[in-house]
Amino acid sequence: MKETWAVLETEHYTFHYQEGSLAAKEIGQIAAEQEDCHRQITEKLVFTPRSKITYWLCATRKDLMEQSKFDFETNGVTFTDPDDPQIYAVYNDECKCTGFHEDVHAIMCQYANPSSSAVVEGLAMYFDRVWWGIPNDRCTRVYLEDGKYEKVEKMITDNDFFYYQVSDIISYPIVGAFTAFLVEAYGIEKYKKLYHESDDMAATFAQIYGKSLTEAEDEFVKEIMGRTYSAEEMAQARKELYS
Numbered sequence: 001m002k003e004t005w006a007v008l009e010t011e012h013y014t015f016h017y018q019e020g021s022l023a024a025k026e027i028g029q030i031a032a033e034q035e036d037c038h039r040q041i042t043e044k045l046v047f048t049p050r051s052k053i054t055y056w057l058c059a060t061r062k063d064l065m066e067q068s069k070f071d072f073e074t075n076g077v078t079f080t081d082p083d084d085p086q087i088y089a090v091y092n093d094e095c096k097c098t099g100f101h102e103d104v105h106a107i108m109c110q111y112a113n114p115s116s117s118a119v120v121e122g123l124a125m126y127f128d129r130v131w132w133g134i135p136n137d138r139c140t141r142v143y144l145e146d147g148k149y150e151k152v153e154k155m156i157t158d159n160d161f162f163y164y165q166v167s168d169i170i171s172y173p174i175v176g177a178f179t180a181f182l183v184e185a186y187g188i189e190k191y192k193k194l195y196h197e198s199d200d201m202a203a204t205f206a207q208i209y210g211k212s213l214t215e216a217e218d219e220f221v222k223e224i225m226g227r228t229y230s231a232e233e234m235a236q237a238r239k240e241l242y243s
């Protein structure tokens with residue numbers, strides 16, 4: 001099947017797309033946007049990946065599942081082989097699964113493989129900044145106010161809890177907002193050290209930050225609760241997140 005795909009090589013990517021598809025029509029723009037994402041990610045993280053990223057732009061979720069042989073139907077997935085990272089992304093009128101998220105995974109798998117899935121997804125969500133168009137911090141505020149908030153400490157130290165017990169609508173924006181808090185308050189270097197961790201996340205966190213994950217989470221919650229959002233912003237967030 002893949003032999004019939006057209007290919008575009010750019011500095012950091014090899015894009016595959018099907019002739020006659022929306023991706024084919026917009027491939028120039030897609031390539032420019034992903035190169036820009038790549039630049040922003042590698043500049044912010046001060047990291048130069050060694051491998052190019054291969055993209056497969058699929059017309060539908062079903063098509064993505066067939067092409068990638070991935071177990072679940074999804075809008076985007078990254079196979080994180082550090083020597084050959086591959087991204088499968090749905091690209092059609094309703095869903096354009098390009099942008100930062102999968103590229104962060106494809107780049108950072110070449111840097112480290114942290115034991116905590118919440119740390120991995122937190123970094124991708126930090127670059128995405130939003131969930132369904134609502135900023136991560138505002139989603140977090142909604143969940144805090146509505147009693148839907150889940151503990152970062154538990155999500156970071158318990159992969160099963162993060163992946164299977166908490167809905168991604170809740171977990172992803174919260175870990176994204178927490179990552180932004182850590183990077184903004186304590187700098188990217190400390191965060192990179194944490195990202196390198198593949199053993200005991202809680203112990204390493206305390207070592208790097210000089211405080212426990214629980215203490216840092218208390219600061220984070222206080223910071224989010226101290227922010228000012230208008231009634232319109234909160235209403236819009238609830239409409240998007242709960243509909």
Ligand SMILES: [Zn+2]
Nearest residue numbers: 101105121124
């Ligand atoms: Zn992800």
